[in-house]
Amino acid sequence: MHTTRAFDLQDEIFLADDTLITSKTDLQGRITYGNQDFVAFSGFSEKEFLHKPHNLIRHPIMPRCAFKLLWDFLALKLEFFAFVCNLNKQGKTYWVFANITPSYNEKGEVISYYSVRRRPSKKGVETCLGIYQKLLEIEKEKGMEAGVQFVLNFLEQNKISWDELMINLQNEGKEGGYR
Numbered sequence: 708m709h710t711t712r713a714f715d716l717q718d719e720i721f722l723a724d725d726t727l728i729t730s731k732t733d734l735q736g737r738i739t740y741g742n743q744d745f746v747a748f749s750g751f752s753e754k755e756f757l758h759k760p761h762n763l764i765r766h767p768i769m770p771r772c773a774f775k776l777l778w779d780f781l782a783l784k785l786e787f788f789a790f791v792c793n794l795n796k797q798g799k800t801y802w803v804f805a806n807i808t809p810s811y812n813e814k815g816e817v818i819s820y821y822s823v824r825r826r827p828s829k830k831g832v833e834t835c836l837g838i839y840q841k842l843l844e845i846e847k848e849k850g851m852e853a854g855v856q857f858v859l860n861f862l863e864q865n866k867i868s869w870d871e872l873m874i875n876l877q878n879e880g881k882e883g884g885y886r
């Protein structure tokens with residue numbers, strides 16, 4: 708089920724330099740933990756978000772292929788970095804720089820996922836907003852796989868990995884954090 712809350716992109720809240728939003732999920736992406744900053748930014752209480760799918764805070768401006776890439780990386784036991792736009796319970800938008808990792812048991816099997824989110828760079832948000840709008844158009848016209856293919860072609864042409872692209876955008880942002 709997708710978010711149906713109304714939103715106004717201008718109605719935004721911003722992470723501070725010391726904000727650290729964390730959450731954990733099971734293998735299906737159902738939330739099993741969220742810290743106090745997760746409560747503050749998502750606008751949902753623990754009672755409301757525990758055991759709900761993480762698309763609870765999905766923003767309609769995020770292309771589907773971005774999450775396809777996330778789940779493809781996790782299936783390969785790789786960590787994933789991304790600028791993610793979220794929509795909270797009150798309809799407020801907030802951008803984060805997320806790092807999502809698998810957790811293992813003693814047999815080396817993946818048992819859960821963990822996400823750590825920090826204040827994103829201004830450059831990263833502005834660049835990704837443009838990329839995501841383009842991807843949304845592609846998806847509308849040709850479907851999600853065409854969006855994934857567009858990203859893979861872009862990376863190939865620019866001889867850069869997804870991780871490098873995201874981490875560079877976060878670190879290069881000389882003008883500082885997004886506000």
Ligand SMILES: Cc1cc2nc3c(=O)[nH]c(=O)nc-3n(C[C@H](O)[C@H](O)[C@H](O)COP(=O)(O)O)c2cc1C
Nearest residue numbers: 731732736761762764765766774793807820821822
């Ligand atoms: C640990 C973890 C954290 C996640 N955090 C978010 C998040 O903050 N916002 C979000 O929209 N999706 C997040 N997702 C992805 C969602 O599970 C889901 O794939 C996404 O919201 C797209 O939902 P949909 O397939 O219903 O469109 C997270 C997934 C994992 C495994």
